[in-house]
Amino acid sequence: MRAVVFDRYGPPEVLRVEEIERPAPKEGEVLVKVHATTVNRSDCGFRGAEPFFTRFFTGLLRPKHRTPGMELAGEVVAVGGGVNEFTVGDEVFGLKGTGANAEYVCVRAGGALAHKPANVTFEEAAAVSDGACIALACLQRGDLREGSRILIYGASGSIGTAAVQLAKSFGAHVTAVCDTARMELVQSLGADEVVDYTKEDFTRNCETYDVVFDAVGKHSFRRSRGSIKDGGIFLETDLGFMWHVPPLALATRWIGDKKVTLPIPRYTKEDVLYVKRLIEAGNYRAVIDRTYPLEDVVEATRYVETGQKTGNVVLTLNGVAR
Numbered sequence: 001m002r003a004v005v006f007d008r009y010g011p012p013e014v015l016r017v018e019e020i021e022r023p024a025p026k027e028g029e030v031l032v033k034v035h036a037t038t039v040n041r042s043d044c045g046f047r048g049a050e051p052f053f054t055r056f057f058t059g060l061l062r063p064k065h066r067t068p069g070m071e072l073a074g075e076v077v078a079v080g081g082g083v084n085e086f087t088v089g090d091e092v093f094g095l096k097g098t099g100a101n102a103e104y105v106c107v108r109a110g111g112a113l114a115h116k117p118a119n120v121t122f123e124e125a126a127a128v129s130d131g132a133c134i135a136l137a138c139l140q141r142g143d144l145r146e147g148s149r150i151l152i153y154g155a156s157g158s159i160g161t162a163a164v165q166l167a168k169s170f171g172a173h174v175t176a177v178c179d180t181a182r183m184e185l186v187q188s189l190g191a192d193e194v195v196d197y198t199k200e201d202f203t204r205n206c207e208t209y210d211v212v213f214d215a216v217g218k219h220s221f222r223r224s225r226g227s228i229k230d231g232g233i234f235l236e237t238d239l240g241f242m243w244h245v246p247p248l249a250l251a252t253r254w255i256g257d258k259k260v261t262l263p264i265p266r267y268t269k270e271d272v273l274y275v276k277r278l279i280e281a282g283n284y285r286a287v288i289d290r291t292y293p294l295e296d297v298v299e300a301t302r303y304v305e306t307g308q309k310t311g312n313v314v315l316t317l318n319g320v321a322r
Helices: 041-048 052-058 122-126 129-141 158-169 180-188 221-227 245-254 269-280 294-304
Strands: 002-005 016-019 029-039 071-079 091-095 104-108 113-115 149-153 173-178 193-196 209-214 228-236 259-261 288-293 312-316
Touching: 002 294, 016 294, 029 041, 029 122, 029 294, 041 052, 041 294, 071 104, 071 122, 091 122, 091 129, 091 269, 113 269, 122 288, 122 312, 129 158, 129 209, 129 228, 129 269, 149 158, 158 173, 158 180, 158 269, 173 180, 180 193, 209 221, 221 228, 288 294, 294 312
Parallel strands: 149 173, 149 209, 173 193, 209 228, 228 259, 288 312
Antiparallel strands: 002 016, 029 071, 029 104, 029 312, 071 091, 091 113
């Protein structure tokens, strides 16, 4: 079968597509024939070993897992022992830790996998889980409820577009921050107000929020502090801020009345099912910037690393078994 592989850390050019052995499902697993997968910021960070400490999880000198990719949508083609939830022929979507950029992948049936909503394509289904699970973990820590006011900085990215829609599902009043070209998009996702950061600095407009959510790792608590209400929360998502956010999170537990937190996402079946229900109800949709064939993974990755993508970047497979 075809799969994206890399044998060393480095730039996008270390990626290539080659033929590897097709896996077989173990006890509690299903084998999925992948029709669509994605390239996201986490994939890029693991491939480039950035920040460096990620090597303690992915392999100190070289990657432990040769095939990247977290998100997938496809069709179950084999079922391991003890699996009752899925059968051959089921259309599914979800996440796994790595290995999804391939024609076939084994996924735990009890993991972050669910039946695909009938009202979306494989490409759309592949592009919802990662951003939504990260955003959901953050918003839950933000204690959002009906009438809460949240500002989402970087509202047009994968996590940001998910956060806008999820925050609205919680009944929050959403202010989205993005550039001019993406204002119409975030409004269509349900944002109540949109701030064009190329023309206005939200920290100077005298508005305050229960939650300020940096969905792209390009802001900071220091810059946002004046825009957070007393008792409010600053949410950070980006691993690049790991070194200073934990001390801030600890300090603000005891000092001051504004808290900092860096939620760790939980890739669970419950979260995927929650997003599925929103999709089926017409209250959540995938945002796809560009779609590439699997063979163009290097080009797709280069584009993701520009930091200019809107929503998600999808890789498609032709479905031919190899």
